Amino acid sequence: MEVAVLAHEKFPERAKTAVGVIRYGDYDVTAVLDRERAGGQVAEYVPGAPDAPIVEGMDDVEEADALLIGIAPIGGGFEESWREDVENALSRGCDVISGLHYFLSEDPEFVELAEENDCELWDVRKPDDDLTVSQGVAKEVDAEVILTVGTDCSVGKMTVSLELARAAQEQGVDAAFIPTGQTGIMIEGWGNPIDRVVSDFTAGAVEEMILEKGDEHDYLFVEGQGTIIHPAYSAVTCGILHGAMPDQLVLCHAAGREAIHGYEEFEIPPMEEYVDLYEGLAAPVHGTEVAAGALNTVDIVDEGPARDAIDEYGSDLGVPATDPVRFGADELLEALL
């Protein structure tokens, strides 16, 4: 399927959905919409990605079956400055795929346009109606469950889980990725958007996916969310930790990050504190341990300093660590499988 990806004013650093879909999705990305970077090329910003032009708006997109909203702002609202692009997409018969908290399928104007032009509005973040509370049984599945947990939002938990699952598959291991957020769901085509689930059902929505896939595979790599010390989103993290009942954890961090993203008043504590918190909080429900570390070194240009940062990170955690995007996931897999 050919898709145009909307990422106005945020591509690529603050457009993690866009970049995730470009890197890992099965879509043929024909353009990125970013009015600030229009005229550039995707491959300049996302090394190794299939190239596509960056354009001003939907009018400049030549081919597309769908418009995919590739930004997830704090709060998940809809920016009215995107309305024209969504309207243009629908008018020319494109579906629209969105992971916003604001549901396009409940916007009367979009609904009308979609009906007129026979296209679909897919709100990835709209949870199934049949979710319910956890039964506390995820640990009973055959698969070894490996959860990525983080020191903050946007440190690369989804990417690490995807890289681990794919590297394991390449080694012939029967592994699956369990998506818990809008980008992961867009990439895989299924999954529960945990941050949009009723808070009482947070753990249950994760458990449901573990039970669905856990006897079909040997390893499940579960995409974590947020951080357990996040002033706003820790509930999501906590529900996933207890609902997934992971056997092992991979602690994800971004090199140089010193404060919670968007909540700069809140400092990142020492790494040992995260290990204690995640393991301590998990223990009464299902014992687990941080068995590997993943450090996002995208902001360190040179390889030498990146490797130094990884060494320090691994030594803080006392477990094998690397940047799986930059240096491959094999070292982590050796510790995990």
Next chain:
Amino acid sequence: MEVAVLAHEKFPERAKTAVGVIRYGDYDVTAVLDRERAGGQVAEYVPGAPDAPIVEGMDDVEEADALLIGIAPIGGGFEESWREDVENALSRGCDVISGLHYFLSEDPEFVELAEENDCELWDVRKPDDDLTVSQGVAKEVDAEVILTVGTDCSVGKMTVSLELARAAQEQGVDAAFIPTGQTGIMIEGWGNPIDRVVSDFTAGAVEEMILEKGDEHDYLFVEGQGTIIHPAYSAVTCGILHGAMPDQLVLCHAAGREAIHGYEEFEIPPMEEYVDLYEGLAAPVHGTEVAAGALNTVDIVDEGPARDAIDEYGSDLGVPATDPVRFGADELLEALL
């Protein structure tokens, strides 16, 4: 307002909404519906409560302006065996107040009956549409924020918060109760049902209430939910802990409880572990400490053994402890104010 309280087969031990409303609400309770205990009297089961008959069903209720659903089963579903009572209530012009996850106001049959008879369906657990993510600023209010946290569900967190707020008010202290669950909301007539909020907004929904009331009072007693080690509901607990940014915690426990209620496979860990988990998890967001303990001794008949259990509990925690329902809240207030 005269209300009949539905609590079939669960009154009083497993009907915490019913008992909470009978004890603390401003309603005039005219009957309790419990087909298993029909023929009895409320005062036999809830010492000190205004008396009322326990009846078989709505047909046996003489006077009522509303029927209040006083049970909250695991999962919050609607039991079809209650339908007749709800129908009877609506048919005779009674409003229906419910804290279930299942919204009566979305049940076509109830909606039609309510319209025909000009009555209201109040779903207490339906969250406001304008809730959003936490800004991480609850600590900035003038009031001292005191949160009850628990070793399990149903140990008395709401009751303890209410007893503390009322005892403080009786001492002339400007204190308010912040309701976070269906019973608390029914009692106070306002509040956000945190367990029904979208998980991303869990902390934000608590913060919103703290900001609304925090500059009007000297003390806020926030009703906690669940427990931080609950296999199903810990997300709610975690979001409240970080959203409320409490200055002090009161750890609530039920004497003799050895496993998580309804999840008996999961043991209650030592009390010190709870203290470490709650304080450790709160610290990176807003430092707090367990400053008092509340032990629910309802299952210990004699006063001597109850006092012994309290002494042991206080010594485990290293802070003042009592059962505020049985022995009054003054000892806890001394530690907290």
